[in-house]
Amino acid sequence: MAPMQVMASGYKKEPRRAxxxxxNQSTPFNAEPPVTSLRDHFVTPNEKFYIxxxxxxxxxxxxxxxxxxxxxxxKHSKFSIWELKNNFTQHTVMATLxxxxxxxxxxxxxxxxxxxILLIILFITNITQDMTWYxxxxxxxxxxxxxxxxxxxxxxLLSAGIEKLESFWDQLHVxxxxxxxxxxxxxxxxxxxxxxxxxxxxxxxxxxxxxxxxLPRDHGYPVRVVVPGYIGARSVKWLxxxxxxxxxxxxxxxxKDYKLFLPEIDWDTVDEWWDKSVPIQELNVQAAxxxxxxxxxxxxxxxxxxxxxxxxxxxRKIVRVDISLDGGKSWxxxxxxxxxxxxxxxxxxxxxxxxxxxxxxxxxxxxxVCRAWDEASNTMPEDIKQIWNLRGVMxxxxxxxxxxxxxxxx
Amino acid sequence: MAPMQVMASGYKKEPRRAxxxxxNQSTPFNAEPPVTSLRDHFVTPNEKFYIxxxxxxxxxxxxxxxxxxxxxxxKHSKFSIWELKNNFTQHTVMATLxxxxxxxxxxxxxxxxxxxILLIILFITNITQDMTWYxxxxxxxxxxxxxxxxxxxxxxLLSAGIEKLESFWDQLHVxxxxxxxxxxxxxxxxxxxxxxxxxxxxxxxxxxxxxxxxLPRDHGYPVRVVVPGYIGARSVKWLxxxxxxxxxxxxxxxxKDYKLFLPEIDWDTVDEWWDKSVPIQELNVQAAxxxxxxxxxxxxxxxxxxxxxxxxxxxRKIVRVDISLDGGKSWxxxxxxxxxxxxxxxxxxxxxxxxxxxxxxxxxxxxxVCRAWDEASNTMPEDIKQIWNLRGVMxxxxxxxxxxxxxxxx
Numbered sequence: 001m002a003p004m005q006v007m008a009s010g011y012k013k014e015p016r017r018a019x020x021x022x023x024n025q026s027t028p029f030n031a032e033p034p035v036t037s038l039r040d041h042f043v044t045p046n047e048k049f050y051i052x053x054x055x056x057x058x059x060x061x062x063x064x065x066x067x068x069x070x071x072x073x074x075k076h077s078k079f080s081i082w083e084l085k086n087n088f089t090q091h092t093v094m095a096t097l098x099x100x101x102x103x104x105x106x107x108x109x110x111x112x113x114x115x116x117i118l119l120i121i122l123f124i125t126n127i128t129q130d131m132t133w134y135x136x137x138x139x140x141x142x143x144x145x146x147x148x149x150x151x152x153x154x155x156x157l158l159s160a161g162i163e164k165l166e167s168f169w170d171q172l173h174v175x176x177x178x179x180x181x182x183x184x185x186x187x188x189x190x191x192x193x194x195x196x197x198x199x200x201x202x203x204x205x206x207x208x209x210x211x212x213x214x215l216p217r218d219h220g221y222p223v224r225v226v227v228p229g230y231i232g233a234r235s236v237k238w239l240x241x242x243x244x245x246x247x248x249x250x251x252x253x254x255x256k257d258y259k260l261f262l263p264e265i266d267w268d269t270v271d272e273w274w275d276k277s278v279p280i281q282e283l284n285v286q287a288a289x290x291x292x293x294x295x296x297x298x299x300x301x302x303x304x305x306x307x308x309x310x311x312x313x314x315x316r317k318i319v320r321v322d323i324s325l326d327g328g329k330s331w332x333x334x335x336x337x338x339x340x341x342x343x344x345x346x347x348x349x350x351x352x353x354x355x356x357x358x359x360x361x362x363x364x365x366x367x368x369v370c371r372a373w374d375e376a377s378n379t380m381p382e383d384i385k386q387i388w389n390l391r392g393v394m395x396x397x398x399x400x401x402x403x404x405x406x407x408x409x410x
Numbered sequence: 411m412a413p414m415q416v417m418a419s420g421y422k423k424e425p426r427r428a429x430x431x432x433x434n435q436s437t438p439f440n441a442e443p444p445v446t447s448l449r450d451h452f453v454t455p456n457e458k459f460y461i462x463x464x465x466x467x468x469x470x471x472x473x474x475x476x477x478x479x480x481x482x483x484x485k486h487s488k489f490s491i492w493e494l495k496n497n498f499t500q501h502t503v504m505a506t507l508x509x510x511x512x513x514x515x516x517x518x519x520x521x522x523x524x525x526x527i528l529l530i531i532l533f534i535t536n537i538t539q540d541m542t543w544y545x546x547x548x549x550x551x552x553x554x555x556x557x558x559x560x561x562x563x564x565x566x567l568l569s570a571g572i573e574k575l576e577s578f579w580d581q582l583h584v585x586x587x588x589x590x591x592x593x594x595x596x597x598x599x600x601x602x603x604x605x606x607x608x609x610x611x612x613x614x615x616x617x618x619x620x621x622x623x624x625l626p627r628d629h630g631y632p633v634r635v636v637v638p639g640y641i642g643a644r645s646v647k648w649l650x651x652x653x654x655x656x657x658x659x660x661x662x663x664x665x666k667d668y669k670l671f672l673p674e675i676d677w678d679t680v681d682e683w684w685d686k687s688v689p690i691q692e693l694n695v696q697a698a699x700x701x702x703x704x705x706x707x708x709x710x711x712x713x714x715x716x717x718x719x720x721x722x723x724x725x726r727k728i729v730r731v732d733i734s735l736d737g738g739k740s741w742x743x744x745x746x747x748x749x750x751x752x753x754x755x756x757x758x759x760x761x762x763x764x765x766x767x768x769x770x771x772x773x774x775x776x777x778x779v780c781r782a783w784d785e786a787s788n789t790m791p792e793d794i795k796q797i798w799n800l801r802g803v804m805x806x807x808x809x810x811x812x813x814x815x816x817x818x819x820x
Contacts, residue, residue: 170757201605260787262732262741278729282786313786314724319688322672328796331672347580376692376723377670377804378788379797386738386792394787 011056015217018047025136028053029218032099032141038290039307039354042338043094044144046211051218052099052142054188054253055180058238062222067206071243072172074161081222085208088151088159093203095228095350096311097235098283099142100258100393140288140399143309145351148207148226153197153242156206162198162244169194175243176225176236177251187241189251190234192227192281194244201315203228203350206239228350229314230281231394233258254279263388270390283313284394285380287321287372289401298362300405306334306359308399311352312374318353324369325359328382328398332357334370364405371398421466425627428457435546438463439628442509442551448700449717449764452748453504454554456621461628462509462552464598464663465590468648472632477616481653482582484571491632495618498561498569503613505638505760506721507645508693509552510668510803550698550809553719555761558617558636563607563652566616572608572654579604585653586635586646587661597651599661600644602637602691604654611725613638613760616649638760639724640691641804643668664689673798680800693723694804695790697731697782699811708772710815716744716769718809721762722784728763734779735769738792738808742767744780774815781808 011027021031032050041048066078079087153174165172172194178187196202207215207226215221220237227234233253248254259277261270287310298304310318321334334357338348353372371380381387384397421437431441442460451458476488489497563584575582582604588597606612617625617636625631630647637644643663658664669687671680697720708714720728731744744767748758763782781790791797794807 195611199611201609260730260783262743264740278785280787282726284787314726316692316724320670330674333672373670375688376788377690377694377806378786379791381789382792382796387789396787 013059014057017051017218021051022139022141024138028055029057030136030138032139033144035139035141035288035290035293038141038143038288038309042145042351042354043147043211046146046213046216046219049144049146049210049219050097050099050142052136052232053180053218054182057217058179059217060179060222060238065222067223067239068241069156069160069244070241071175071245072162072165072168073157073244074164077160079156081208084151084156084206084223088155090149090208091152091203091205092147092149092346093205093226093228093350094145094147094346094348095203095226096143096145096352097226097232098286098311099138100231100233100280100283141290143288143311143352146210147212147346148205148224149209149212150205150207150223150226152200153204153206153225154200154202156242157194157197157244160244162194165244169198171246173245173248175241175245175249175251176234176239177241177243178220178236179238179240183252186251187238188236188253189249190236190254191245191249191251192230192234196227196230196281203347229283229316231258231283231313234281248279257391258393259391260394261389263385265390267390280394283311284396285312285316285318285372285374285378286310286396287370287380287399289368289370289399292368292401292403294401294403296401296403298364298403298405300364301361304359304362306357306368306370308334308355308370309352310336310355310372312372312376312378315349316374316376316378317349318355318372319375320373321353321355321357322371322373323357325363325366327367327400328369362403362405364403366403368401368403369398370401423469424467427461427628431461432549432551434548438465439467440546440548442549443554445549445551445698445700445703448551448553448698448719452555452761452764453557453621456556456623456626456629459554459556459620459629460507460509460552462546462642463590463628464592467627468589469627470589470632470648475632477633477649478651479566479570479654480651481585481655482572482575482578483567483654484574487570489566491618494561494566494616494633498565500559500618501562501613501615502557502559502756503615503636503638503760504555504557504756504758505613505636506553506555506762507636507642508696508721509546509548510641510643510690510693551700553698553721553762556620557622557756558615558634559619559622560615560617560633560636562610563614563616563635564610564612566652567604567607567654570654572604575654579608581656583655583658585651585655585659585661586644586649587651587653588630588646589648589650593662596661597648598646598663599659600646600664601655601659601661602640602644606637606640606691613757639693639726641668641693641723644691658689667801668803669801670804671799673795675800677800690804693721694806695722695726695728695782695784695788696720696806697780697790697809699778699780699809702778702811702813704811704813706811706813708774708813708815710774711771714769714772716767716778716780718744718765718780719762720746720765720782722782722786722788725759726784726786726788727759728765728782729785730783731763731765731767732781732783733767735773735776737777737810738779772813772815774813776813778811778813779808780811 173191175191291307322331334355479487585601587599701717744765
């Protein structure tokens with residue numbers, strides 16, 4: 001890659017951003033929209049899309065930019081934006097991306113006992129002590145849905161001659177590296193199994209557009225791979241190089257992050273577990289309550305509509321969302337609807353599902369609990385303690401929101 | 411189908427079966443091997459494979475048998491066994507099948523409170539009252555793994571001209587009906603989405619062989635569809651007709667069975683929910699402890715190896731099995747191994763995983779708990795009460811086995 005393509009500017013050339021975002025980290029910039037605005041749009045406008053960066057946003061010259069395809073392909077290739085747009089059929093994919101370190105346990109305060117408090121202290125201590133650690137605390141609004149457009153990764157790989165290796169396809173991986181310089185002086189990186197990239201129904205694309213516009217700089221201009229159904233961490237932004245290889249990515253963010261451990265593994269004992277554990281790829285089943293907020297005061301005696309979202313990974317649809325008004329003792333079924341705002345010709349299997357549940361009269365005080373089920377009969381665990389892990393990833397324990405009615409509060 | 415193919419013989423012509431099976435129902439025959447023998451073979455010998463029947467085993471004349479392909483295909487077709495074997499490439503698939511109504515809660519006795527006892531009484535009452543109800547109580551050994559061989563369903567459908575409808579593929583279903591006469595005077599039936607049937611990586615085959623032998627009568631002679639990664643109920647035996655159609659199967663076993671409901675839905679309130687709920691297709695993440703048995707007495711102070719199996723649906727591999735010796739307060743990681751007995755050239759993504767966990771000295775008394783995780787970060791729920799459903803299907807709550815050491819017992 002020619003050096004002129006990327007200017008090292010530190011944090012001096014960051015894009016303008018929405019003012020109402022909750023900023024979880026300012027450098028690198030990590031922020032999420034207000035929870036209450038999540039349900040305003042089924043397809044999130046670009047300026048409302050959560051932002052997850054690991055380094056300064058690269059300043060890339062689109063004119064000189066070339067995407068490199070290398071590794072186990074018949075011919076190493078370079079593609080300009082023009083070539084990616086004009087030499088390949090353009091595909092449109094609606095896909096929800098989500099941050100996977102959902103530490104909104106801090107705001108839920110449903111902990112029981114000293115064990116959890118110790119875990120949190122340990123966690124915060126480590127953030128402070130180890131500045132090379134890349135974790136960020138997130139709320140439940142670090143999720144957004146967009147319509148992405150660009151060539152299929154499959155077509156680009158086939159044009160580079162991947163079919164010559166067909167008998168090895170099941171053992172190969174596609175490695176992505178971004179232009180952004182993060183850990184170990186490397187670009188942010190990740191890999192996915194080649195079969196996901198080659199599966200037409202897998203819908204992996206090299207996105208050049210996001211909701212009909214050129215990719216915004218915060219979302220990977222000029223090219224971001226979008227890997228639907230996988231955790232957001234695999235949809236690498238500011239793509240520099242795509243490599244077909246025999247092994248998974250050795251990048252920090254594949255080898256030493258986004259892995260699940262037993263609750264008892266801590267920073268002192270984790271070392272041996274990085275290699276023993278597999279990288280997280282597909283998302284598990286997730287849900288959140290976007291209305292009401294925790295500790296909200298609800299008008300007494302009137303009908304009230306609880307709202308939220310749910311989604312699962314791997315293209316598995318949400319088939320049921322259960323709501324409880326008594327902390328999980330009894331349940332009712334929420335109403336699911338996929339509102340695609342005139343985009344009904346687009347497959348929604350990679351998108352979130354919105355749900356509503358109208359209550360005639362809210363008990364007070366009340367702990368609203370929500371859990372979702374996907375079409376493979378996966379559901380969310382009751383107790384966060386049982387799935388707690390060092391990096392707080394893939395937390396999908398029951399969502400709990402406490403409310404009181406106004407009269408009860410008086 | 412010519413009438414000579416099937417003889418109506420009631421239960422007079424049932425096959426010979428292993429003597430050590432636990433018989434959960436004798437007519438129709440439903441039985442599972444001893445839990446302790448499950449781990450003897452990674453590939454279950456045919457005579458040790460669990461048996462799940464809904465009617466007398468049909469007596470089918472293989473010479474005159476023809477499989478019918480009809481519905482939305484360019485040409486309706488009939489295939490003899492010889493044609494299925496010689497006109498199509500034969501594929502070998504290792505796949506674990508499992509019964510999905512795992513009611514082994516009866517033997518675990520970890521219930522708390524009257525609510526559960528009422529549910530069980532209600533359940534048993536309904537079995538007795540309604541003889542048309544097809545549920546059977548099963549233990550955790552209603553699972554077996556075999557190597558199946560036959561043509562891909564994909565190839566058979568393509569030979570019948572399914573490619574003419576390519577733009578509708580995502581909306582079509584493949585319906586299977588068996589020869590066995592069950593509910594409503596129909597053969598046992600089910601359907602799967604067409605895309606599962608057409609996906610080369612989906613490995614759906616029309617099995618003519620099971621572990622190198624002609625299909626045994628109890629397992630679907632002469633042809634059984636094997637749908638890897640789905641619940642066993644979709645792998646229809648004694649196949650009579652395959653129909654490509656616009657809608658899911660309307661057969662009793664797709665419409666009125668194998669669906670998940672809220673814990674509070676009972677036989678009085680279920681009617682509206684059959685249509686509102688989707689049929690279960692992919693299996694969820696499951697595990698069992700095969701050694702020790704519940705209430706077993708363990709030699710005190712000596713090393714002991716806990717053993718079991720785990721599996722998940724949709725080709726999702728098991729990535730971790732956690733073992734607790736204190737009822738789920740603390741955990742250790744079990745050792746996973748896939749022993750394929752010289753069959754390592756066969757993909758194991760559709761098979762169960764065996765695991766071991768060696769304990770230096772077992773506490774006494776001790777509740778051993780086991781839970782598994784699949785590669786999409788799905789795990790098993792802690793409490794069966796929270797996922798209880800009318801038909802007891804897809805129970806994958808934590809597995810609990812209570813043991814004492816011999817000295818402690820004295």
